[in-house]
Amino acid sequence: MTPIRSASRLVATPRTTRRARRAASAAAALGALALALTACGGPADDGAAAGDPADVDAALEEGGELLLWAWDPTLEDVVAGFEEEYPNVDIELANVGTGNDHYIALQNAIAAGSGVPDLAQVEYYALGQFSIGGSLADVSAFGADELQDTFTPGPWGAISQGGGIWALPMDSGPMAMFYNAEVFDTLGVEVPTTWDEYVEAARAIHTADPTKYIGADTGDAGYTTSIIWQAGGTPFEVDGTDVTVDLGGDEGAAKFAGVYQEMIDEELLADIPGWSDEWFQAMDDGTIATLVTGAWMPGNMESGAPNAAGKWRVAPMPQWEAGANATAENGGSSLAITEASEKKALAYAFLEYATAGEGVQTRIDGGAFPTTVEDLNSDEFLGYESEYFGGQKINEILSDSAANVVEGWQYLPFQVYANSIYPDTVGQAYTGATPLLDGLTDWQDAMTSYGNDQGFTVSN
Amino acid sequence: MSRKGRAAWTGWGFLSPFLAVFALVFAAPIGYALYLSLFRRQMVGGNSFVGLDNYARALGDDQFWAGVGRVGLFLVVQVPIMLGLALFIALALDSGRVHGMGFFRISIFMPYAVPGVVAALMWGFMYGERFGLVGNINDAFGVSVPDPLRSDFVLAAIGNIVTWEFVGYNMLIMYAALRVIDPALYEAARIDGAGQWRIVGAIKLPAIRGALVIATIFSIIGSFQLFNEPSILQALSPNYISTSYTPNLYAYSLSFAGQQYNYSAAIAIIMGVLTMIVAYAVQLRGMRRED
The missing domain is CATH 3.40.190.10 (Periplasmic binding protein-like II)
Known part of the structure; x- marks a missing residue:
């Protein structure tokens, strides 16, 4: 835009x-x-x-x-x-x-x-x-x-x-975790397989080198909903014109908020908005060590972070339960x-x-x-x-992810607007102004009143 | 009688090209916005006439008034700084004591020739804490300047961009007004023993008051319509520049992201009326003593 x-x-x-x-x-x-x-x-x-x-x-x-x-x-x-x-x-x-x-x-x-x-x-x-x-x-x-x-x-x-x-x-x-293997190796940190390990790795990386972060996140509606999706959440339900928006009571949303609140509180995430030039540079120079995103990312990395060629690898998405293989779409x-x-x-x-x-x-x-x-x-x-991923057969992991997407997810019939007001509500939690769960509730309230305005019957 | 009638028609004939364009590009859009603002169109349920509901809703909309308050604050802080600077530069150039006057005049005016969107982009890069100018300053001096984009300083950062853009423009309005003052007045003043400051206070400022009022009114309108800069910087600072950061930005996101064209039209009209009231008040106040 x-x-x-x-x-x-x-x-x-x-x-x-x-x-x-x-x-x-x-x-x-x-x-x-x-x-x-x-x-x-x-x-x-x-x-x-x-x-x-x-x-x-x-x-x-x-x-x-x-x-x-x-x-x-x-x-x-x-x-x-x-x-x-x-x-x-x-x-x-x-x-x-x-x-x-x-x-x-x-x-x-x-x-x-x-x-x-x-x-x-x-x-x-x-x-x-x-x-x-x-x-x-x-x-x-x-x-x-x-x-x-x-x-x-x-x-x-x-x-x-x-x-x-x-x-x-x-x-x-289908989502996967892209990670900079060189950063993990140099700092001696294990590549995480669960979200708990992810938070631990975030701490380890930032402690070992304060200029480095596990990832960059200033709040992103698409990412947030995808992670809630993976956690088994179904905050949005649509049945004709009857719509349910329930982020406050959704289990998946609670899991997401738990993990991310910890990382926000301890300032383990780089304060770099996605798709900015800084973001690509941070990927290029190792400032950020992971990127959990959709399978369409490799092409963007090849062109946006060319100097990091050979350093990045792909791993399955971190799991909510050890040994599981649940993924989401992004x-x-x-x-x-x-x-x-x-x-x-x-x-x-x-x-x-x-x-x-x-x-x-x-x-x-x-x-x-x-x-x-x-x-x-x-x-x-x-x-x-x-070649960019050091000769790794990345499609094996990405294809596997496509087969393991959690079923039952729905978007709202006014998701575009809902996502546009995400920074006004949930985004505030990333600045530390409000707890993440409150931000999600604010988002829910804004979506509810918008949906009702538009003639839907929105319940929470 | 018939002659009078013909004369009246001739006048309309001359006016008609203007009237046609005026009706097409000015009256019609405003009329359409007024019309839109009386309806409400829903994704489910279609279009319905709601009278003044949209206006009532706007009057009680905290997000809207927070935006109005923000541009109000911007107005009372940024506009005096910008106009003060512009006046100072105009007077300095007019004093004839500056070497390379032509160079200064054009280089101070130059930013105005840079499109607002480009200016905001450019400053957005410079403000970058990691790779931008701010980052360089932090590295070079070992200091930690607060991130201008990702903190509550973002309004000041926007003010800085707007000042940079428009100082030259306002300077030129004032400078042009200064140049038409009859030099004989300065000579007379000097013979009477007046110094430079006295000449500025007693001759130059009163003479360019009309230009000052015009520049102020333009700046007020510009402040209320603040849009380009926050809209561009939003990409770099989404959590600090909300979708309702300024009234115009709010109207934009309501209509383009939210399809609330009707409510957005009501917001735009309220904002237009507010701007007119403030600008008119300033004009009345500024012109009073000339009557």
Whole structure:
């Protein structure tokens, strides 16, 4: 949104997926206002599930033009590949902005009822905002309902909420712990496998060298919700227009707050906001020793922290119980068909090609982290040795993480706004102004009043 | 009678290009904002007329008033400093005793030519405690200057950027006003035995009062509309610059992140009215003795 962020984006490879982590700062006008449903309407009531797989073949035969809005750079090759295979289909790929700019444009087009793209990239955390408003087409009848086993459970759960299939997963961000092995070795600290060990390692590192920290964190909505997710929390529950927001009483939130409160109190976290230039430098020069984040991170590190090549490694996410292997998703995008599209069947042909067909390999070659079980388990993918990570087969760990995402997580249908006010509430705890648990409760209160204002029935 | 009527129409004819543009770019947006502010659109439930509810809500909104208080504080501290500096520089240049006057004039004015967003970015880098200028100062002198971005000093840090940007602009307004004073007045004053300070107090300041009032009003409007600098620095200091840090920032995040266009319009209109009242009061006060 702001030039500073754009600047850091230039340093790093533009990634679809990491926007979600930065949702705290993403300011987007979403929500399908114009098409907002009446209070009694559920998202699946629109009869959007029309059509069947035969329509798709017929549409492909007939051909036509499609408009696709996305900022993911790997889609360009996918479009080219598709057009080569189906010469009578012409797809116009337009980048109308990244993240929030994209959503504002999409929202405006939907509200105006003209110029709406047939297909649009939508991040998982923002899907609810569009599907609840009835702006997205339910693609289950085109054959998407048979694709469940094609994708890993995390992304599939995200796109199939509320009784429909609102998109198909493009990429995902199963989490892992990236760590600077050199820092751990030099300081003689064990690489943590549980969150308790993580706090101990944080102490050991900072005590041994006060200029070094276990990680940088000034509060990040996407990260916080992911860690709560991993801890088994379900602070957000959505059933039509009935929404539950319960951070104050959520067990996962309490676990997160416990661990992070300790580290904040003892000043074990570097006070560097994510995605700033300082942040990349801190990764580059060993100021921060770990980064717990989504599987899409390696490309960003290669370009943003080039001097640290060979020093970093990947390990599974720290666990809440020793020996467990629970993980969560962080970021990731899906591709959706708009309800306003008049060529849904043709659009679905491309959708399936890009997310579950030949387009997947094209995107992997372009650096995307796949969501398809088959590719995640292919020998070629698993056997890839990353030079940046000292020849480690990082995809083994990342792919494993994708299979172990805790199920049952839901985002709010107004998550974009909720994340944007995170610094005003939970963020205050990172400055020491208020306890983390109080910050989470403040966040809950702000989300509750916003949700009620927007016509949802929010309970805590 | 018919002649009078024709004359009146001719006048409108000349005015119409202006009126058309005025209606399009000024009246219509304000009218639309007023219209928007009377409704409430929800994600669930759609659009409904709510009368003055949005205004009532704004009047009781602590976040909004905290933002107003913040720009108020900014106004009473930063504006006098900036205008004082600008006046001092304008008088110094006008005294004719400064060597390389042209150079100083242009170099002090230069920051104004830097777009506000770029200026905020630039200062954002300099303020960096780890790799920026502040970091260098801390390292070089072994001191620990409080982090200008990640502490309660952030408002002062913003004030510094705004001062740097606008001193030259205000200086130029004042300097231009000083240049049109008839030099014969200075000569006469000197013959009467007046020194430089006396000339400043008795001739120069009264003569440029109009320019001072204008500069003050511009600065008041600028303070109330504070947006660029906090919006850019927010990325570096999210926990110290909230989404409601200034009223404009609040209106922005309400509409673009929260889709509360209607409430945001009400906030913008209240802020516009407040700004008008304060600016008008200053103008009345500043012009009083000239009547």
